[in-house]
Amino acid sequence: MVNSYTSEDILKITNKLKKSGYKLTPQRQAIVDTIIDSVGKHLTVEEIFDIVKQRRPEIGLATVYRTIMLMHEQNIVTRLDLIDGTARYELARDDEHHTHHHLVCLNCSTVFEFMDDLLDPLEEEIGRKYNFKVLDHSLKFYGICNECAKEEKIKEELNNDKREG
Incomplete structure (x- = not known):
C-alpha cells in the first residue's frame, strides 16, 4: 500500500493528541512518524519499537506501548487481534x-x-x-x-x- 498521508494528515494526528491534553514529545513524534511510514504493514508494538529505536535510541518499550495504547484510545490507530493472540496496529483512516x-x-x-x-x-x-x-x-x-x-x-x-x- 502506498503511503498517501500528507503533512496535513500528520498535523491532524498531532493536533488530536494535543487537544486531548497530551504533549507531543520527540518520542511520541517518532512513534507517530513510524506508524504513518508503516501504513498497510500491521505492526506489533515490538515491531514499532524496533523501528522507532533506530530513530530514537533512548526510547523504551514501555514508552512505545503506552503511546500506542494512547493512540488507540484516541482512535488514531486501530487494533487488529489475530488468532495467535498477537495484536497488531495500523493507522485509523478518516475516509473509511x-x-x-x-x-x-x-x-x-x-x-x-x-x-x-x-x-x-x-x-x-x-x-x-x-x-x-x-x-x-x-x-x-x-x-x-x-x-x-x-x-x-x-x-x-x-x-x-x-x-x-
Missing part, C-alpha cells in the same frame, strides 16, 4: 465508512487488506431484523497466502519425488 477487512495467512501471519465493503446489505438486514444500529464491523478471513501455498506445493512435490526415487 467502516474498518477495512483483512486476510490473514495462518502459515506466515502476513496480513493483507481489502477495501470492498461487502457487508452493507447484511448490516441493513441485521438492523431491520434485530432493531439494531450497526456502527462498524470487522471482518477477518483466515487461510493460506499464495506464497505459502507455493512453498507447500514445492514441499509436497519434493516428498513425492523422494517416495518415488
Whole structure:
C-alpha cells in the first residue's frame, strides 16, 4: 500500500493528541512518524519499537506501548487481534465508512487488506431484523497466502519425488 498521508494528515494526528491534553514529545513524534511510514504493514508494538529505536535510541518499550495504547484510545490507530493472540496496529483512516477487512495467512501471519465493503446489505438486514444500529464491523478471513501455498506445493512435490526415487 502506498503511503498517501500528507503533512496535513500528520498535523491532524498531532493536533488530536494535543487537544486531548497530551504533549507531543520527540518520542511520541517518532512513534507517530513510524506508524504513518508503516501504513498497510500491521505492526506489533515490538515491531514499532524496533523501528522507532533506530530513530530514537533512548526510547523504551514501555514508552512505545503506552503511546500506542494512547493512540488507540484516541482512535488514531486501530487494533487488529489475530488468532495467535498477537495484536497488531495500523493507522485509523478518516475516509473509511467502516474498518477495512483483512486476510490473514495462518502459515506466515502476513496480513493483507481489502477495501470492498461487502457487508452493507447484511448490516441493513441485521438492523431491520434485530432493531439494531450497526456502527462498524470487522471482518477477518483466515487461510493460506499464495506464497505459502507455493512453498507447500514445492514441499509436497519434493516428498513425492523422494517416495518415488
